[in-house]
Amino acid sequence: MNTPxxxxxxxxxxxxxxxxxxxxxxxxxxxxxxxxxxxxxxxxLAIAGAGGTKPILDDTALVIEPTGPLVEQYSSDAAERALKHAMGDREGDEVQLRDLLRVLDAAKDDKRIERVVLKLDRLQAGGMASLREVAAAIARLKASGKEVVAYGEAMDQKQYLLAAQANEIYLDPMGGMLLEGLGRYRQYYRQGLQDKLGVDVHLFKVGEYKSAAEPYVLDAASPQAKEADLFWMSDVWQRYLGDLAKARKLDAAKLAEGIDQLPAGIAAAQGDIARYAVQQKLVDGLKTAEEVGDMLAERGAADSDAEDGYRQVSFEDYLAHLNTKLNPLDERPKVAVVVAEGEITGGEQPPGTVGGESTAQLLREARDDENVKALVLRVDSPGGEVFASEQIRREIAALKKAGKPVVVSMGDLAASGGYWISMNADKIYADESTITGSIGIFGLIPTFPRALDKIGVHSDGVGTTRFAGAFDVTRPLQPEVGQVIQSVIDKGYRDFTGRVATARKRSVEQIDEVARGRVWSGAQAKERGLVDDFGGLQVAIDDVAQRAKLGKPDSYQVRYLEKDVAPFAQFFSHFAGSRMGAYWLQHSTFAQGLAQSLLPRALPQTAQDLRFLQSAIEPTHGVPVKSLAYCFCGL
Structure with missing residues (x-):
């Protein structure tokens, strides 16, 4: 032993x-x-701020070349987006609808912007409601006297709705553009799950039109589902044709006739889809990208250093200029905007989905903030869990009780749970082509004893009552247990229709007539009293500001309430957006490896459907089944 x-x-x-x-x-x-x-x-930070944007000169063309899906809210954080963008990695890019609208409206009044060039090949267009909102902004810009030129190597019919608003549309000679109509087809898994795998899926629902869970119990769509889908889809499609006809000064009936006679028309054009588009007056001419660049250089200010030979500013750089004008110390009263985009699930959820707790927390912050005088809830959601939807609805009611008006702006989709969180607003705005309604409830419970039997596994044991272990998915579902579950679903439907009736000041019977899981377009929903008026996000903001008596638009500010960004993420996104930061990241082996590890991977529809089935059966304490208000009704 050592002595100290x-x-x-x-x-x-x-x-x-x-x-x-x-x-x-x-x-x-x-x-x-x-x-x-x-x-x-x-x-x-100073270098990034100084080198992040270039000055915009006179006679500049604004080139809008969006990449990725059109979304209400980014699903990735700012640092990740900045890193990937600085390295030229466009996989997983997203385009915020609010940013696109802001840029178009600002360019309309910007004397430095001579014309706008639309390149839409890489835009994964969203639903018809958001597209119509962008199309209206392009039409306003064109009406202001600014020239709009659209070019594409190939365009789908959603991209074409935006291109159609331009003064001129050019298509690559080897490209194509076809109108084909709206379709909605899904995979059905009953035979695979039940006959092949031995998985018995038990469906409990209210409403013959509530078709979200049909793929798990049927081999094809039910007649009711087909009837309801064709009804709202036909309305959306006829409006789409009308929008094209108005923009291109064509006849909607002739556009429809061209689709019906598509085989003969393509054959007459000797299989040349691009030439067929010119014959149908859908585009104005066929040009390569280089030819379009030469044309724009002749019309505008030539710039040999620019990518296409003419003076231009990109969508991203123009947006950065607009962002530098934002004042974080603005003390004017606020109109808050909270985005509810994606599936509604319980707890804290990241952007791109709606969390019962996280979205409710944002609404609570708006209620507690003395500078927030009114709120717009922007909804683009197919719904999801009933309890999470109710958490959000309660916060809307609490905002109104606190004296702060609330207006809902429906985007592409505000159905089922998406309608649940909307119904208590002072006013509901939607586009005529918004998809909404689907007021109904269902629950799914798959059981696996037959599947386990195929591999020689069996479940057995004892319980103190005949219902002990009755909800174990490895055991057959007893009829009495099914009765309990159906009672829970029935109660959920009564809650849903009862709350809608109270919010919309109608009887339960009147709501039930337009509910039962039926999906409506925005125009059809307004006819049935589920929507108050038509209009986009800006109309909703103007309305709620007027309700709060905030005066003219320059007397208040509009602020999106979103999760706080960490200080380092703010710094890194700013640095990566600078020219110096982009150069370093493009030549950094470490940064390239990090970017590759962050690449998102899209799931195919089948995987998504089966993941939904898995989430539907995750246990919820104290209840026998997770009640779902969900709608598979997007386009």
């Missing part, structure tokens, strides 16, 4: 002095290190 060495008083003094000096040395070094680190970050 005892030091004398002099030795103790010098050891203590050394410890004090050593501590002081480390303290000074740490102060210097963190001071230099802070200085470095400030310098990088």
């Amino acid at each position: 060495v005892r030091r004398g008083p002099i030795a103790e003094f010098f050891v203590g002095l050394w410890n004090v000096m050593n501590f002081t040395r480390r303290l000074i070094v740490n102060f210097i290190f963190f001071g230099l680190l802070l200085l470095f970050l400030l310098v990088m």
Whole structure:
């Protein structure tokens, strides 16, 4: 055993002095290190701010070349987006609808912008409601006197709705553009799940039109589902043809006739789809990208250093200029906008989905913020869990009780649970082609005893009552248990229709007539009292500001309430957006490896459907089945 060495008083003094000096040395070094680190970050931030945008000159063409799906809200964080964009990686890109509308409306009044060029090949267009909102913004820009030129190597019919608003549309000679109509087809899994795998899926629902879960119990769509889908889809399609006819000065009936006679028309054009598009007056001419660039260089300011030979500013750079004008210290009263996009699920959820707790928290923040005088809830959701939807609805009711008006702006889709969270607003706006309704409830419980039997596995045991373990999915579902579950679903439907009746000031019987899971277009929903008026997001903002008596638009500010971004993420996104940051990231092996590890991977429809089935059976404490208000009704 070692005996500790005892030091004398002099030795103790010098050891203590050394410890004090050593501590002081480390303290000074740490102060210097963190001071230099802070200085470095400030310098990088200043460089990023100085080098992030170029000045916009007169006679500039704004080139809008969006990449990725059109969304209400980014589903990735700012740092990840900046990293990938700086390295030229466009996979997983998204385009926020609000940004696209902002850019188009700002360009309309910007004297430096001579014309707007639309390149829509890489835009994964969303639903018809958001597309019609963008199309209206392009039409306003054109009406202001700005020239709009659209070009595509190949366009689908959704991209074409935007291109049709342009003064001129050009298509690559080897490209194509066809109108084909709207279709909605799904995979059905009954035979695969039940006959092949031995998985028995038990469906409990209210409403003969509530078809969201049909693929798990049927081999084809029910007659009711086909009837309802064709009804709202026909309305949306006829409006689409009308929008094209108005923009291109064509006859809607002739557009429809061209689709019916498509085989003969393509044959007459000798299989040349691009030439057929010209014959149908859908486009104005056939040009290569280089030819379009030469044409725009002749019309505008030539710039040999620019990509296509003419002076231009990209959508991203123009948006960055607009963002520099935002004042974070603005103390004017606020109209808050909360986005509810994606499936509604319980708890805290990231952007791109709606969390019962996380979205409710944003609404609660708006209620507690004295500077927030009114709120717009922008809904683009097929619904999801009933309880999570109710959490959000309660916060809407609490906002109104606190004296803050609430207006809902429906986007492409506000159905089932998406309608649940909307119904208590002071007013509901939708586009005529919004998909909404689907007021109904269902629950799914798959059981696996037959599947387990195929591999020689069996479940057995005892319980203190005949219902102990009755909800075990490895056992057959007893009829009495099915009765309990159906009672729960029936109660959920009564809650849904009862709350809608109260919110919409109608009788339960009147709501039931237009409910039962039936899906409507926005125009059909307004006829049936489920929607108050037509209009986009800006109309909803103007309405709620007027309700809050905020005065003219320049007397208040509009702010989106979203999850706070970490300080480092803010710094990194700013740095990556600068020219210097982009150069470093493009040549950094570390950064390239990091970007590749963050690439999102899209799931095919089948995987998504089976994932939904899995989430539907996740246990919820205290209830026998998770009640779902969900609609598979997007386009």
